Each structure stands twice: as C-alpha cells, then as structure tokens.
Amino acid sequence: MAVALPEVVEELLSEMAAAVRDSARMPSEARRWHQIPLDRNVSQLGHELLSRGSYLVLVPDELLLSLEFVFGSSAIQALDLVDRESVTLISSPSGRRVYQVLGSSGKTYTCLASCHYCSCPAFSFSVLRKSDSLLCKHLLAIYLSQLLRNCQQLHVSDKQLTDLLMEDTRRIKGAAGTWTSKTEA
Amino acid sequence: MAEALRRVLNAGCAARPGEDGAAGPPLLLLGAPRSAQTSLLFAAALEAAGEGRGSVLFVTRRPLQSLPLSTPTAREHWRLQKVRFQYPSSIQELLQLLASAHEAPAPTPSLLLLDGLEEYLAEDPSAQEAAYLAALLLDTAAFFSHRLGANGSCGLVVALETQKEAEADAPHLALLKRYFPAQCRLQPDALGLGQHCCLRASLELGKLSPRTEWSVSFLPCGEMKVTPWLAQASKLSPEKKDSSAGSQSLTLGCDNLPGPGSPSDGILTSETGADSKT
Numbered sequence: 170m171a172v173a174l175p176e177v178v179e180e181l182l183s184e185m186a187a188a189v190r191d192s193a194r195m196p197s198e199a200r201r202w203h204q205i206p207l208d209r210n211v212s213q214l215g216h217e218l219l220s221r222g223s224y225l226v227l228v229p230d231e232l233l234l235s236l237e238f239v240f241g242s243s244a245i246q247a248l249d250l251v252d253r254e255s256v257t258l259i260s261s262p263s264g265r266r267v268y269q270v271l272g273s274s275g276k277t278y279t280c281l282a283s284c285h286y287c288s289c290p291a292f293s294f295s296v297l298r299k300s301d302s303l304l305c306k307h308l309l310a311i312y313l314s315q316l317l318r319n320c321q322q323l324h325v326s327d328k329q330l331t332d333l334l335m336e337d338t339r340r341i342k343g344a345a346g347t348w349t350s351k352t353e354a
Numbered sequence: 355m356a357e358a359l360r361r362v363l364n365a366g367c368a369a370r371p372g373e374d375g376a377a378g379p380p381l382l383l384l385g386a387p388r389s390a391q392t393s394l395l396f397a398a399a400l401e402a403a404g405e406g407r408g409s410v411l412f413v414t415r416r417p418l419q420s421l422p423l424s425t426p427t428a429r430e431h432w433r434l435q436k437v438r439f440q441y442p443s444s445i446q447e448l449l450q451l452l453a454s455a456h457e458a459p460a461p462t463p464s465l466l467l468l469d470g471l472e473e474y475l476a477e478d479p480s481a482q483e484a485a486y487l488a489a490l491l492l493d494t495a496a497f498f499s500h501r502l503g504a505n506g507s508c509g510l511v512v513a514l515e516t517q518k519e520a521e522a523d524a525p526h527l528a529l530l531k532r533y534f535p536a537q538c539r540l541q542p543d544a545l546g547l548g549q550h551c552c553l554r555a556s557l558e559l560g561k562l563s564p565r566t567e568w569s570v571s572f573l574p575c576g577e578m579k580v581t582p583w584l585a586q587a588s589k590l591s592p593e594k595k596d597s598s599a600g601s602q603s604l605t606l607g608c609d610n611l612p613g614p615g616s617p618s619d620g621i622l623t624s625e626t627g628a629d630s631k632t
Contacts, residue, residue: 261456263456263457263497263501264456264497264500264501265455265456265497265500281489281490281492281493282493282496283492283493283496283497284489284492284493284496284533285489286485286486286489286490286493288482288486293481293482293485297481297482297485297529297532298481327456327457328457330456331450331453331454331456331457334452334453334490335449335450335453337486338446338449338453338483338486
C-alpha cells in the first residue's frame with residue numbers, strides 16, 4: 170500500500186493526536202514527568218523517552234502499545250523525531266510541497282507529500298522490498314507531526330524545490346553505479 | 355461515448371457518476387502491444403482536451419511519427435492543440451520533467467499520460483529509482499490537481515507493455531502495482547471478429563473491486579471501437595442501455611451505433627454531465 174494508510178491505522182493516529190491535544194491544555198509542569206510509574210507497560214526505549222519528558226507522556230498507554238504493535242520500533246523512533254521537531258514542510262510559490270526529515274544520524278531525508286516515498290534505505294528495504302513495514306520512521310514522523318501540528322515550515326523558490334526533488338536521483342544514481350542500457354533483441 | 359472511453363482509462367468515474375471533473379484514481383495500463391496502448395492513451399488525450407478543464411501532457415520516449423488514430427475526434431485540430439507532447443530520452447530526463455512540473459507555465463494539465471514506461475525501465479534502474487519514478491508521477495498529478503482546484507483533479511495513466519507469460523520477470527512490476535492499485539490489462543482477443551486487432555480490456559480499480567471488461571478493436575482505417583465485453587460475443591450489436599456507464603456501447607469509428615441523443619458524428623454526450631464545472 171504505497172498511496173494511503175489502512176483505515177485502522179489512520180484512526181489510531183487520530184486518537185493519538187486527540188490525546189496529545191487534550192493534554193496540551195494541561196499546565197506545562199504537569200506535562201513533564203521526572204519519575205516513571207512502575208506500571209507503565211512500554212518498551213525500554215519508551216522508558217528512556219519518558220525519562221526525558223517527551224511527548225510520549227501525553228499519550229495513553231494503550232495507544233502507545235497499539236502504535237508499537239503496528240509499527241514496531243519505528244513507532245518510538247518516529248515519536249522521538251517528532252519530539253526533536255525534525256520534520257520540515259518545504260513549499261514554493263507554485264504551491265508544490267515536499268517534506269524533509271532530519272534523521273537521528275544527522276542525515277536529511279526527502280519524503281513526498283502526496284504518496285509514500287522516503288529516500289532512506291529502510292523505506293527501500295523494509296517497506297518496498299520486504300513489505301515488512303507500512304512506513305519507515307520518517308514517514309510515520311510526518312504523519313504524527315501533521316496531527317500534532319509541529320512541522321517546521323520552510324519556503325523556497327520554485328527552482329530550489331526542483332533541485333530538492335532531483336537531489337535524490339543523483340544520490341540513487343551514485344549508489345547504483347554506471348547505467349547499463351539493454352540493447353533491443 | 356468517448357467520455358466513457360476516458361472513464362475506461364481514468365477508472366472510477368463510472369463508479370462515481372456524481373463527481374464533477376473527477377479524474378479517477380491513477381491507472382496502470384498493462385500488457386498488449388505498444389501500439390494499442392498508444393492509441394488508447396491518444397484517444398483519452400483527445401477526450402480530455404475536449405473537456406476544457408485544462409491541457410493534456412503526453413510524455414513518451416520516442417516522438418510519435420503519425421497520429422495513432424484516424425477518427426472524427428482525432429481530426430479536430432483544436433483538440434490536438436491542447437495536447438502538449440514531451441519526449442524525455444532517459445529516466446533522468448523524465449524525472450527532471452516531473453520534478454520541475456511546478457515551474458512549467460499554464461495551462462495546468464488535467465490529464466498526465468506516460469506511454470512506454472518499459473522503455474525507461476530498460477535502463478535497468480534500481481528498485482529505489484523505480485519507486486521514486488512511480489511516486490513522482492503520482493506527486494506531479496497530485497500537484498496538478500491542487501493547481502486545478504475547483505476545476506477538478508488531474509488524471510494519470512501510465513502505459514507499460516508487458517508479456518503476460520513473462521510478467522513475473524518484468525522489472526519492478528510488483529513495486530509499480532503498489533503505487534498503482536488501479537490497473538487495466540489489455541490482452542489480445544482470440545476471437546478476432548475479423549478485425550485488424552481486437553483486444554480485451556480488463557479494468558480493476560483495486561484488489562477487492564469487481565472487474566469491468568470491454569472489447570477494443572482497431573480497424574484498418576485507423577478507427578477504434580470499444581464495446582462492453584461479452585463472453586459469447588460473435589457480433590457487435592446494440593445493447594439495451596442502462597444507467598451504468600460500463601454497459602454503454604461506444605464507437606469512435608465509422609459505424610454509428612444507436613444511443614441516447616447521439617449526434618450524427620457518433621460522439622455521445624455524457625449522461626451524467628461530469629464535464630460541467632461547479
């Protein structure tokens with residue numbers, strides 16, 4: 170499924186967004202925990218993020234677990250990316266848009282806004298080749314950022330947007346090496 | 355009639371007659387010899403040009419040497435003037451064309467057609483590059499739709515010549531199908547019906563949707579005939595008309611099959627008025 174998310178996943182994301190927005194009305198001290206309740210049933214990474222006082226604290230446990238169930242380790246990693254405000258929506262005067270996500274390694278990945286594509290190796294491998302995952306963590310981070318409304322915004326010229334979209338192709342070409350053109354039989 | 359042919363290719367309008375200017379989901383046209391696909395895409399281009407919602411962008415690697423069809427519609431030059439042809443000679447040039455689509459001047463296309471994807475795939479791209487190409491095609495059509503705004507959406511049809519027997523070997527086909535869940539397969543029709551070239555078109559909007567089928571014939575005079583597919587068809591005969599577009603009898607050719615309100619040149623008007631602007 171490269172074009173849209175399954176309905177059940179969309180619902181899950183909406184519920185998460187609602188939970189966070191509701192909690193956003195709480196005073197800021199209440200939103201940061203320094204002690205993790207022993208009965209919270211999340212993963213080790215989840216505990217780490219909680220201890221840093223991340224967004225996770227705002228989401229009910231059952232939704233976090235559902236997210237982790239559907240997306241595996243990408244779930245917590247995506248939330249971490251959202252926490253760090255790693256998602257940028259880039260637009261040009263034409264109205265065309267594209268996303269860029271600053272990965273945990275410091276590398277920037279380009280993701281299309283209208284369908285599922287990310288320039289990261291995990292997308293190519295887990296999503297496309299092995300069909301293991303629906304989304305990579307960067308695409309999931311984009312969905313979450315949209316719902317949580319914490320995308321950075323960047324405006325560029327039409328020409329710069331073209332260059333951004335073409336940047337990937339130069340990277341791909343480099344990885345594949347020289348082109349071989351098949352001659353017609 | 356020709357509107358219904360466009361629906362064959364743009365898929366989905368037949369299922370949603372109420373939507374104005376809805377182009378339907380992006381469609382992958384598979385199988386068949388290249389010439390049949392080119393003719394079908396060309397027919398769709400002329401039809402969309404006639405709608406007046408926007409221009410048509412026809413992208414293919416090798417320039418068309420002659421008009422693929424010779425029909426009354428094809429001879430209306432004003433339609434052809436709305437079709438913009440681009441001939442990127444490599445995947446890289448094709449990607450550049452799509453990536454810079456937002457820089458191109460008006461009018462915004464209401465239909466984006468890519469003919470002969472297999473020629474670009476013959477360059478042996480990686481899976482990632484093939485995925486990016488598919489995704490960028492979708493993104494470009496989505497951008498055109500955004501620009502068209504109230505004037506409806508931009509349709510997308512990509513033609514890929516494949517051999518049914520060898521389809522498992524077709525590079526990146528499974529990947530392409532993930533980006534294009536709506537597919538129309540053209541297979542040669544054994545019955546032939548004495549025509550120059552007769553094909554069976556099977557349209558599937560998605561894995562769980564019912565299949566709609568048509569018979570497409572290309573006549574020596576350059577005409578094209580589309581009729582609903584009948585398993586026991588031995589003669590093209592006028593059908594009892596009902597409300598679903600899939601059972602309308604269509605012809606772009608010399609014979610005028612009777613139909614509701616058909617003018618003398620054989621082009622039936624769409625009964626749902628999907629062309630009207632809101």
